[in-house]
Amino acid sequence: MRIVQQRWFTPWLFLLPGLAVVIGFNLFPFLNTVVLAFTDAKVLGGGHFTGAENFVRLVQDPAFWTAVGNSALYVVGVVPPLVILPLLLALLVERKLPGITFFRTAFFTPVIASIVVVGLIWTWLLDSRGLVNDVLRALGVLTRPIPFLTDEWLLLASAMLVTVWKGLGYYMIIYLAALGTVPKELHEAAQVDGAGWWRRLWSVTLPALRPTMVLVAVLSAVAAFRVFSEVYLLAGPAGGPGGSDTTLVMLIQQVGTGLTGDLGYSSALSVVLFVLTLGLLLATNRLNRKEDL
Amino acid sequence: MSELASEPLSTAPFAAGTPSASEAGLRSATVGRYALLLLVLAITVGPFLWQLSTSLKGVTEDIYSTPPQLFPQHPTPGNYAxxxxxxxxxxxxxxxxxxxxxxxxxxxxxxxxxxxxxxxxxxxxxxxxxxxxxxxxxxxxxxxxxxxxxxxxxxxxxxxxxxxxxxxxxxxxxxxxxxxxxxxxxxxxxxxxxxxxxxxxxxxxxxxxxxxxxxxxxxxxxxxxxxxxxxxxxxxxxxxxxxxxxxxxxxxxxxxxxxxxxxxxxxxxxxxxxxxxxxxxxxxxxxxxxxxxxxxx
Structure with a gap:
C-alpha cells in the first residue's frame, strides 16, 4: 500500500478554527474569570489583587444568598415534573396510532420557539387581565385575579411552569428514543405471564428507562440551576418585587455588566456558579453509579 | 422516528374476556388515548394560537373581554404593520x-x-x-x-x-x-x-x-x-x-x-x-x- 505522507501540520490546519474559537472564547475567558475573581477589577479601571476579599463579601451578601436560594429552589421545582411528565407523554405517543406523528411534532413546538417568544406568550397569558385569569373568572372560581406576575413566590412558580412547559417536548423525544430500545421480548414474556399494562410499565418499562430518567434529571437540573431568561422576562430585569426573584445568573448579569460593572465580584459569583454546576453533575453521576451496585 | 418500536396491539392469546368484550375495551382505550392527546395538544400549542389570535385582533376589538374572545371578530394584519x-x-x-x-x-x-x-x-x-x-x-x-x-x-x-x-x-x-x-x-x-x-x-x-x-x-x-x-x-x-x-x-x-x-x-x-x-x-x-x-x- 502506497501511503501519501501526511505533513505534520495538516491535522492542525483542520483543527485551527475550532481550537481558536474554543480556546479564545471559552477556555481563556474561563481562566480570566478565575483570575478576576481575586481582584477588584471594574469595567472602568481597577484590577488589583485582593485575595479572597470577593468571596468574603459574597458570603456576607444577602443578595447572593437570595440568588443561590432561588436557583436551588428552581432545581427542586422543575426537575421532578421534567422527569415524570415527559415520560408520560412519551408513553402516550409511543403507540403508532393514525396521526401520531402530528401529535409528536406539535408537542415539540415549545422547544423550538425562543425563550423570549415563550416568555412573552406566558406574560400575556398570566397577566392580571390575561386568558388564565379570565377563564378562571368566567368559570366563577375567582373574584379577584391571581397575581401570577406580581407576587414574589407566584412569579417564581410561574417561571418554573414556563420552563417545564418549554422542556416537555425535548425530554419526551429523549424518552421516546429510549422506549424504542426496551426489549420487546421482555414485554411479551410479561404479557404471557398475565401482567397487565400497569404491571408491565412498573416491572419492565420503568427499570429499563432508569438510566434515561437519571440523564433527564441531570440535564434538567444543570439547566435549571443556570436559569436566567424565564425569570428575567416574567419578573423583569430587576428580578421581581425588591429583587426577591433574582437568580444567580441574573445577579452575575446585574453586577458584571454596564458601565458600573464590578468585574471582580461578578467573577467570584461566576466561579461559585461553575463550582456548583460541576458539583451537581458529579453528585448526580456518583448517585447514579451507587445505585447501579 | 419511524424506527421506534411500537408494541403490537393487545392480541395476546391469553388475554382475558370474550373477543367482543376485549375489542370494545380496546376501542374505548383508543378513544381515551386520543382524548388525552388532544388535551396535551391544547396545552402545548394552544398558547401559540392564542398569541396568533391576539395579533390579529383590530384596535377596536376588546382583547380583555370576559369571557375571553377566542377568535378575532374581524381578523386584520394591521398589527404587523x-x-x-x-x-x-x-x-x-x-x-x-x-x-x-x-x-x-x-x-x-x-x-x-x-x-x-x-x-x-x-x-x-x-x-x-x-x-x-x-x-x-x-x-x-x-x-x-x-x-x-x-x-x-x-x-x-x-x-x-x-x-x-x-x-x-x-x-x-x-x-x-x-x-x-x-x-x-x-x-x-x-x-x-x-x-x-x-x-x-x-x-x-x-x-x-x-x-x-x-x-x-x-x-x-x-x-x-x-x-x-x-x-x-x-x-x-x-x-x-x-x-x-x-x-x-x-x-x-x-x-x-x-x-x-x-x-x-x-x-x-x-x-x-x-x-x-x-x-x-x-x-x-x-x-x-x-x-x-x-x-x-
Missing amino acids: RVADAVPIWSFALNSLLVATANVVANCLGASMAGYALARLSFRGRGAAMTVFLASLLVPFEAIMVALFLVMRSLHLSNTLAAVVLPGSIAALNVLLMRNAFLALPAAVDEAAVIDGANAWQRFTRIALPSARGTIVVVAVFSFMFSWDDFLWPLIVLSDPAKYTLTIGLSYLQGTFVNDQRLVAAGTMIAVAPLVLLFVAAQKYFFRGVGEGAVKG
Whole structure:
C-alpha cells in the first residue's frame, strides 16, 4: 500500500478554527474569570489583587444568598415534573396510532420557539387581565385575579411552569428514543405471564428507562440551576418585587455588566456558579453509579 | 422516528374476556388515548394560537373581554404593520438572519473540519486536542459571559453582530457530533482513497463530507435554532438598538409598548414563524439532534 505522507501540520490546519474559537472564547475567558475573581477589577479601571476579599463579601451578601436560594429552589421545582411528565407523554405517543406523528411534532413546538417568544406568550397569558385569569373568572372560581406576575413566590412558580412547559417536548423525544430500545421480548414474556399494562410499565418499562430518567434529571437540573431568561422576562430585569426573584445568573448579569460593572465580584459569583454546576453533575453521576451496585 | 418500536396491539392469546368484550375495551382505550392527546395538544400549542389570535385582533376589538374572545371578530394584519412603526422589527429580523446564517456556515464548516481531524487523521497531540473540546463542555456559558464581554471589548468588537456570532461559531458539541459521524465511516473507503493518492483535504471534501450529510444537517438546523433563539449573550454584548436581534428587540418592545399586547403578539409571531417553517421542513433532524445531543451532553 502506497501511503501519501501526511505533513505534520495538516491535522492542525483542520483543527485551527475550532481550537481558536474554543480556546479564545471559552477556555481563556474561563481562566480570566478565575483570575478576576481575586481582584477588584471594574469595567472602568481597577484590577488589583485582593485575595479572597470577593468571596468574603459574597458570603456576607444577602443578595447572593437570595440568588443561590432561588436557583436551588428552581432545581427542586422543575426537575421532578421534567422527569415524570415527559415520560408520560412519551408513553402516550409511543403507540403508532393514525396521526401520531402530528401529535409528536406539535408537542415539540415549545422547544423550538425562543425563550423570549415563550416568555412573552406566558406574560400575556398570566397577566392580571390575561386568558388564565379570565377563564378562571368566567368559570366563577375567582373574584379577584391571581397575581401570577406580581407576587414574589407566584412569579417564581410561574417561571418554573414556563420552563417545564418549554422542556416537555425535548425530554419526551429523549424518552421516546429510549422506549424504542426496551426489549420487546421482555414485554411479551410479561404479557404471557398475565401482567397487565400497569404491571408491565412498573416491572419492565420503568427499570429499563432508569438510566434515561437519571440523564433527564441531570440535564434538567444543570439547566435549571443556570436559569436566567424565564425569570428575567416574567419578573423583569430587576428580578421581581425588591429583587426577591433574582437568580444567580441574573445577579452575575446585574453586577458584571454596564458601565458600573464590578468585574471582580461578578467573577467570584461566576466561579461559585461553575463550582456548583460541576458539583451537581458529579453528585448526580456518583448517585447514579451507587445505585447501579 | 419511524424506527421506534411500537408494541403490537393487545392480541395476546391469553388475554382475558370474550373477543367482543376485549375489542370494545380496546376501542374505548383508543378513544381515551386520543382524548388525552388532544388535551396535551391544547396545552402545548394552544398558547401559540392564542398569541396568533391576539395579533390579529383590530384596535377596536376588546382583547380583555370576559369571557375571553377566542377568535378575532374581524381578523386584520394591521398589527404587523403597526409593530414595524413602533420598532424597526424587520431590521431586527435581518440582524437575526445574518447572525443565524453566519452561525450555520461557521459551525458546519469548522466543526466538520475539526471533527474530521479528530476522527480520521492520526497525529501527535490528538488526545490533547480532544481534551480541549471536552473540557469546554464543562464550562457553563453563564459563568464566562462577563469575561467573554471583556474579550470582545479588547478585540474592539463589542456592540457588533460579529461579537454575537463568534463565541458559538464552532461549538465543541458540534465538533464531537461530527467526530462521531466520521468515526462511523468504514476505514476501507479511506484506505482506498489514500492508495489513489488523495490528500487529507480531498478525502475530507469528497468522501467524508458527503457521507456525513445527515449529521451536518442536524448541526445546521440546531445552529440556526440556537442562534435565532439566543437571548442572554446578545443582551450583554449589544447596546445599540440598531444592532438588536429579534429576541432583544422583542423584550425591548415589551418594555416600551407593554400596554398594547396586540403589537407584542405580532412581534412574537414574526419571531417564531421562520423556526416553525424550518421545523416542519426538517422535523426528523430536530428529533435526531435531540437524541444525539442527549447521549453526548
